[in-house]
Amino acid sequence: MANLTKRYGTRVAVDDVSFEVGRGEVVGFLGPNGAGKTTTLRILAGVLGSTSGSATVAGHDLVRASLEARRHIGYMPEAVPLYPEMRVVEYLRFRAELKLVTRSQRARFVDEAMDRAGVLEVANRTIDHLSKGYRQRVGIADAIVAKPPVIILDEPTAGLDPNQIRHARALVRELGREHTVVVSTHILSEVEACATRVLLIHHGRLVAQGATSDIRAMRQAVAVDVTVRGSFAAADQALRCTAGVASVEPLETTEPFARFRATFEGALSTEDRPGATERIVNAMVGAGLGVSEVRAYGGSLEDVFAALTQDPGDLE
Amino acid sequence: MRSFWPIYKREMFAFFVTPLAWVLIVAFLVVQGMHFFLVVDHFAHQVDITSDETPLAAFFGNTVLLYLVLFMLVPPMTMRTFAEERRSGTVETLMSGPVSTASVVLAKYAAALTTYVVMWIPTVLYVVILGRIGGLDGRAAASAYLGVLLVGAGYLALGTCASALARSQFVAMIWTAFALLALFIVGMGEFVTREGTLFHDVCVHVSVWGHMNDFASGLVDSRHLVFYGTLIVLPLFIATRAVEAWRWG
Numbered sequence: 142m143a144n145l146t147k148r149y150g151t152r153v154a155v156d157d158v159s160f161e162v163g164r165g166e167v168v169g170f171l172g173p174n175g176a177g178k179t180t181t182l183r184i185l186a187g188v189l190g191s192t193s194g195s196a197t198v199a200g201h202d203l204v205r206a207s208l209e210a211r212r213h214i215g216y217m218p219e220a221v222p223l224y225p226e227m228r229v230v231e232y233l234r235f236r237a238e239l240k241l242v243t244r245s246q247r248a249r250f251v252d253e254a255m256d257r258a259g260v261l262e263v264a265n266r267t268i269d270h271l272s273k274g275y276r277q278r279v280g281i282a283d284a285i286v287a288k289p290p291v292i293i294l295d296e297p298t299a300g301l302d303p304n305q306i307r308h309a310r311a312l313v314r315e316l317g318r319e320h321t322v323v324v325s326t327h328i329l330s331e332v333e334a335c336a337t338r339v340l341l342i343h344h345g346r347l348v349a350q351g352a353t354s355d356i357r358a359m360r361q362a363v364a365v366d367v368t369v370r371g372s373f374a375a376a377d378q379a380l381r382c383t384a385g386v387a388s389v390e391p392l393e394t395t396e397p398f399a400r401f402r403a404t405f406e407g408a409l410s411t412e413d414r415p416g417a418t419e420r421i422v423n424a425m426v427g428a429g430l431g432v433s434e435v436r437a438y439g440g441s442l443e444d445v446f447a448a449l450t451q452d453p454g455d456l457e
Numbered sequence: 458m459r460s461f462w463p464i465y466k467r468e469m470f471a472f473f474v475t476p477l478a479w480v481l482i483v484a485f486l487v488v489q490g491m492h493f494f495l496v497v498d499h500f501a502h503q504v505d506i507t508s509d510e511t512p513l514a515a516f517f518g519n520t521v522l523l524y525l526v527l528f529m530l531v532p533p534m535t536m537r538t539f540a541e542e543r544r545s546g547t548v549e550t551l552m553s554g555p556v557s558t559a560s561v562v563l564a565k566y567a568a569a570l571t572t573y574v575v576m577w578i579p580t581v582l583y584v585v586i587l588g589r590i591g592g593l594d595g596r597a598a599a600s601a602y603l604g605v606l607l608v609g610a611g612y613l614a615l616g617t618c619a620s621a622l623a624r625s626q627f628v629a630m631i632w633t634a635f636a637l638l639a640l641f642i643v644g645m646g647e648f649v650t651r652e653g654t655l656f657h658d659v660c661v662h663v664s665v666w667g668h669m670n671d672f673a674s675g676l677v678d679s680r681h682l683v684f685y686g687t688l689i690v691l692p693l694f695i696a697t698r699a700v701e702a703w704r705w706g
Contacts, residue, residue, distance in 0.1 A: 183549070186553045187552070187553060188549050188552050188553050188704065189704055189705075190704045190705040208555045208556075208557065209555070211553060211554060211555045211556075212555040214553065216549075216550070216553040217550075218546060218549045218550060218553075220546050222545050222546030222547040222549060222550055223547065223550075224467070224471070224547060225545075226470075226471060226474050226475055227467075227470070227474075231470075235463055235466070235467050236550075236554070238462075238463040239460055239463045239464065239551075239554045239555075239556060240554050240555060241459060241555060283550065
């Protein structure tokens with residue numbers, strides 16, 4: 142995918158995005174809502190044309206050899222649109238036929254897809270009557286039914302309950318063994334849970350890409366919020382000479398506890414931060430203040446983005 | 458074109474599994490039954506039987522009833538085709554498959570046309586009844602049905618086009634109804650414009666009323682065939698371009 146740009150009138154939805162996804166990779170497409178994830182995925186799936194730039198799937202250009210390229214893609218759109226009047230198995234048979242699965246293989250492919258996506262128990266139910274979780278899974282079954290080499294899932298866990306999210310993530314990881322998978326999400330932990338590589342997109346621009354572990358490293362805490370039994374003054378006193386702590390500020394709390402935020406020194410490296418946290422706790426214990434809670438502050442997706450958009454070259 | 462068949466099957470499924478097709482067919486047959494009754498009743502009480510008009514010609518031609526029912530039936534038959542897929546987003550899944558735009562348009566159109574034909578099939582019974590009671594010109598009956606098929610095919614093509622252009626089913630329905638009505642009214646110009654003027658000729662050429670009268674009396678005019686060919690191909694072509702344009706929207 143090279144120099145892809147998509148404009149809607151004067152609004153630029155995707156701005157000069159280029160990336161490559163290798164065979165068997167699970168790539169997480171990460172960005173806040175409205176960042177251009179869906180637009181990029183729709184272009185990649187051949188549903189939307191780009192204003193400029195080109196995209197190639199499995200060696201087929203998405204514009205010049207559109208049909209051939211689309212044969213190699215299984216795509217699940219964001220809202221998982223399905224035909225409500227059809228039964229699950231009918232719908233998947235229709236999709237398999239549409240995706241040129243031969244008649245002799247069709248029944249088997251549909252069964253396998255239903256089995257993997259976990260919709261066998263609702264095979265004969267009308268899609269209209271399915272819960273959100275099952276609809277999502279039918280969408281995934283549709284994406285994998287023709288066993289395409291490339292699978293594109295737009296927000297596969299949106300609107301699911303925690304149990305279903307776990308199931309969906311496991312499924313994505315499993316799909317990654319045989320297929321190239323591109324998943325979009327606005328939740329950082331989601332990418333960490335199933336992707337090997339991350340593409341960060343913000344305001345239509347690709348701000349960073351790298352292995353999931355690199356992104357995880359960026360997600361470091363900038364401070365710790367500590368709750369102790371005692372007074373803030375005592376805690377503040379004890380932290381004056383603790384190495385690595387830049388500042389201490391009180392937070393709201395109820396007696397007899399004191400809560401404060403100890404911000405790390407900016408120069409502190411990622412490896413040194415746990416040590417600083419330990420020193421903070423030791424200082425508290427040394428001062429006779431019982432520590433009841435220590436919580437890392439910062440390191441959210443927003444913080445990562447804030448860091449990246451200020452200095453986009455940071456990651457490489 | 459390999460995607461034509463699965464999409465066609467799904468469209469037929471959507472027509473007949475939802476009550477829509479059945480409601481339309483029942484409504485259509487009730488109206489046609491009343492229409493047939495009136496025609497037969499009229500001829501049964503006719504004193505002057507030297508008139509060259511046959512019940513068959515009266516059933517298919519020289520009557521506004523045929524069009525009235527089509528004005529009501531065609532818009533709801535075609536309004537869904539694209540507008541609904543667009544609203545629900547299923548068009549995205551559909552177009553992400555290895556399907557060509559032309560095959561999507563043709564499959565959806567063919568399904569609507571098939572439903573239309575199914576709607577008319579029971580009326581063959583009327584023709585059989587007419588044949589049993591009095592004489593029947595088989596070729597006139599065939600040409601009358603050809604006319605019905607062509608008029609319907611043209612109307613459905615217009616409806617499919619409107620559905621591809623409109624954002625909602627309702628708008629598609631209104632557009633289709635007005636397009637059909639406008640076409641009919643322009644045809645009516647045949648009777649109010651002065652003969653010999655260009656406008657009069659245009660009105661005659663597009664007059665669905667006039668075409669059906671000819672077809673009903675067994676006259677198959679090649680100019681009519683060309684007209685309906687255009688009325689089918691042009692809207693479908695526009696629909697294909699419109700669907701293609703969504704991709705670049």
